[in-house]
Amino acid sequence: MELRYLPQLANIATSKLPKVLPREDVLASELGVLEKAWNRGGTDTPAIKHLIWGIRNATRDERDIFVRSVDVVGSRLYGVCTKYSDIDVSVTVRVPEARSVEAFKRFCSRLESKLRQTRGFNNVVWIKNARVPVMKLQLNFAQHAYGVDITFNNGLAAAKSKMLAAYMHMDPRVRVFMTLLKHWGQQRQITDSNVVNSYGLMLMGLAFLIRLRVVPPLQLLSSAWITSVGWKRLGDIQRSPEEISKLYANVFCVQTEQALPRWDVEGHAGYYAGNRPGEGKWMSPNTMTAYELLFEMFKFYGTRFDPVRHAISPRLGMPCVPRTSLPELDVPTPDMYISRPQTWGERLRLLAIEDPFELSLN
The missing domain is CATH 3.30.460.10 (Beta Polymerase, domain 2)
Structure with missing residues (x-):
């Protein structure tokens, strides 16, 4: 049998967004219809x-x-x-x-x-x-x-929901991106088969968007503003297991280096608070469209992310932090259990996603 398409997958790491439609305005129109259908819910129906x-x-x-x-x-x-x-x-x-x-x-x-x-x-x-x-x-x-x-x-559920809402209010692409991601997950029956729930998909997307500077890491900021100095400081933290470990005890703003006030939610330490000045005036240095960002996310998790060694941390803006750098996250290395099928239901975790507030929870 002739393989016409599978060999092309080897080139995805260097591929650009394919021209799925000759006119991008047609694609944008279809995405708009999908987004409208996905935002007809709300809290006051x-x-x-x-x-x-x-x-x-x-x-x-x-x-x-x-x-x-x-x-x-x-x-x-x-x-x-x-x-x-x-x-x-x-x-x-x-x-x-x-x-x-x-x-x-x-x-x-x-x-x-x-x-x-x-x-x-x-x-x-x-x-x-x-x-x-x-x-x-x-x-x-x-x-x-x-x-x-x-x-x-369940104060944690409210805190997590409000944080995701804040990110979506900062840049309109975030809502479109998340809508497409959730729609894809449902169409592929990923969120319906205990692979990863919708909240987990949102966290995967959020960590990637912070990495590409579409939105700033709100849990490491005292305001919504961040300059090249703050991004450099965030990069220094991400490259240092020692700096990451320090954030379990004390959190400093990556922009001002001032200590952030601890916010306890049901016994869990949180460092995010909404309604920051300037939150609605955020200007991202990233100019990619929402569907370009989604394509790049699939490419990133499909070619650079190693589920055996990496975890995903939206708190740190890291879609591929080494699991060993998050000692409080309860996710042992999968290869410890892959050869022992009898333990899969108890301990095997092929995908590690750190919850932004419950840092031990996958």
Whole structure:
């Protein structure tokens, strides 16, 4: 059999973006249609209002536990979603200190029972033994079924979502880039087969965009401004395992070298805070289009990224940091387990992505 196309893959490392269409304006138009379809969700739709009403109604008679807020998190908060995407919400509750664990368990059991009795709330299941306890259900509203995840006191989810939203507000290409990346992941069934979830794909893309200076590393800045001095300092950190290790204890702004205030979120040290002055005025030195950036990302991860040795760290703006440089990240070298299939489900991690806030979490 004659191989007409496979030999071309050997040249991808030096390839340029192919002319998939004779006119780039046609491509841009099609991408615009796709982006519009992927940004018809949001946090204020009738379905979300009905969901929040249902949760509020089911908890209105609670005496010991007070529901402070019901907030949308995840893709609907940072805007890379469709009209019918799943809905993630975080319920913030105040639990009395005395017997708090038992009181919270009873509260969740009552909420599960009441939601099951609420019209349109189907298949309600409280998964209490998950890493992040979650209540899953199917919301039937206006002739459509929405998957819903409800977590509790999940400040980390809100922080992560707001950080991704901040990056997307800094440069319009980021939203287009992330939309195309997520659409590709769904079309290839990557995000539906436990290979990597949508959040992981976003982090892979974000680390690459910071590397190409499309956006600055917000977790290493006291402002949204960064000059060549700051980029040089970031490069010095990225090349030094010792400098990377220091960031576990103290974080300094790469631009001003001033210490950043520690921001604790549920026991995790964070160094990102939104609403910085100038965040909406960021001007990237990178002039590539969103689809050129996506092509370069595929080329980078396909030719330069070694999943056995490298990890991905958007916190550092590094899409290929050595795993050994991130000692707190729980990702042993895959070759320790590849020859032992019986341990694959427990320890084998072929892809290592550092969470920006939970630094030990892959």
